[in-house]
Amino acid sequence: MTTALAATGGVGVVLAWLEFVLIRQQLAVGLWVIAVAVVSIALVRVSRAGKPAALGTALGGVVVVAQAAWLVTGLHALWVTTLTAATALGFFMLASAWAGRSRASTRRVATAIPVSVAAAVALLVSAVVVGTAASPAPLIRSLHAVGQSNSFEADARTATTVVDGARLTNDVEYGSTLPNSFLDIYIADDDPSVSRPTYITIHGGGWIVGDKTDGAPSADSAGASWAGPMLDAGYNVVSVNYAFAPSYRFPTQTIQLGQAMQFLETNADRYGLDMSRVVLAGTSAGGHIVGNYAAVQTNSEYARALGIEPTMDRSALKAIVFESAALDVGRAGAPQSPSPSNGFFFDIAARSYLDTTDTALLAQANIIDNVTADFPPSFISDGNTGTFPDQAAELSAQLDRMGVANRLNLYSKNQARLDHSFMSVDSQWTDDYSRLKIEFLRGIV
Known part of the structure; x- marks a missing residue:
């Protein structure tokens, strides 16, 4: 017994x-x-x-x-x-x-x-x-206390240097009302006199961690450089930080991205940026932020429901790039080809970002259901293991129904096992992804 x-x-x-x-x-x-x-x-x-x-x-x-x-x-x-x-x-x-x-x-x-x-x-x-x-909030806040956290202080003093042939102006403050309001600007060939489209990227990390320098084009960066191929393709690049959940929850990050866009528009001449040709890119959680921002700019009814004013001219927002984006936050904890570790992290992150028990709020946060015919052309890519290829395919199908130009870039497991945010790891598949993305954008921007 x-x-x-x-x-x-x-x-x-x-x-x-x-x-x-x-x-x-x-x-x-x-x-x-x-x-x-x-x-x-x-x-x-x-x-x-x-x-x-x-x-x-x-x-x-x-x-x-x-x-x-x-x-x-x-x-x-x-x-x-x-x-x-x-x-x-x-x-x-x-x-x-x-x-x-x-x-x-x-x-x-x-x-x-x-x-x-x-x-x-x-x-x-x-x-x-x-x-x-x-509530995951106490655990996440304890992790913030010993690592990346919300701060009104920049990681480094703003300076302009040359990195891998590009002019880098780091830790530019774009706002003062929300923490982590800093961005980095990369000017291709160290020449701001040349007019180039602007590629603005938002990092991932489940809305609770991550940094604008993740995968930055420097000698000591880990993984694949997201900026390198875009700089080589003739874009200037901006990488943006944002406030972390759970202290700042949806749709704060959308509002904050709007602040960054307004700052860049106001200071375009100062930094040598062309803000009339903008591509917004987001990885994982960042993909949700850019998708939500684009929905606000292109869906007036949706913007009113969120209580957010559009902050840029729709004609200037040329395209969106989704990289392993969490498009339906309610299913963030259910990645395809189930990965217990990824599912656990994504679920904790989603519950930190918004109240996942609130069905009305989840519906508002669902990018797939809130796109319209005015949504920007989109390049949509994801891996096939422990990530969201089902959501990527659903968004592509919805955009097809709306008549919005888009390209769905998925790889089968017969080709390779590609994890969540595979494009941040050096591989032939990352190279192929970059090539296809640039080809898609070349016909639009």
Whole structure:
């Protein structure tokens, strides 16, 4: 009986953790959670009498009811209730097993310290699981405290240098009302006198991390340089930072991008930029930001619904480039070719960015459903593993129905296994992606 109680309790706690991590596999894990709860109820009823048995039975009953209701309704509060009750039930079973051992057992005394340490660690993990399930904000803010964060101070003093033959003006402040309002400007061939279209890129990172220098064209940058091919193709490039969720949530980043665009328009002559020919590009979370911004510029009804004023002339916004974009935030935690790690991160990020339990807000944040015939021509690309090729294909199909020029660039798994944001990694597929993107833009810009 002691072994049965311990095994059931341990499995119950682990299943609660798995349900937190594998939220998109809720049916399979949820059924196991229910099964273990039923076994737990049976065990505590035959192993104990009185109040302890009643407590265990009550916890098991809460797990069964809450889990079944969560599987049927998908209500977030029921999911949190399930995780809390399942974890409590698991520790109750483990405590019951420990209490059932002989107090005089030499083995019990010898294992007391390691068991206590293991229990403390398990309790800590469980507290993080339940707390993050309720709200990821405390976890994300603690990560910001030790890494990238919201700041009104630039990472470096603004200066102009030459990097790989391009003139770089770094950490230009484009606004003062929101944190991380800084951008970098790259002028091709170090020659601002030549009129070139402007390629403006917004980094990824799940709306909670990332930087405008990720993949920058410098000797110490990791991965593929997103700017290099565009500079070589005759574009000037601007890379923009933005405020991080959860402190700043949707649609703050759209508003902030508007501030950056207004700054660049006002200061175009100062930096040698042509803001009458603009291409907006976004990777992952950045793809959602640029798509949302473009929808605001081209869909007046949508702009009014969000309460955001357009900030640029539609005729100047020539094209949009989507790179592994999260277009439907409600499905961010369900990447294609399921990747538990990616799904977990994307789900946490999406819940930080907006309230994913608010169906009306999710509908507003859905780029696919809010494009119109006035949406800019779009180049849409993604990988095929742990990412969103389904959303990319849906956007392309929607733009086709609207009569908007677009190109969908996806690679089959028979060609190569390409992860989320594959275009940030040096490979023949990244080279092919860049070539096709530039070809598409050449016919538009």
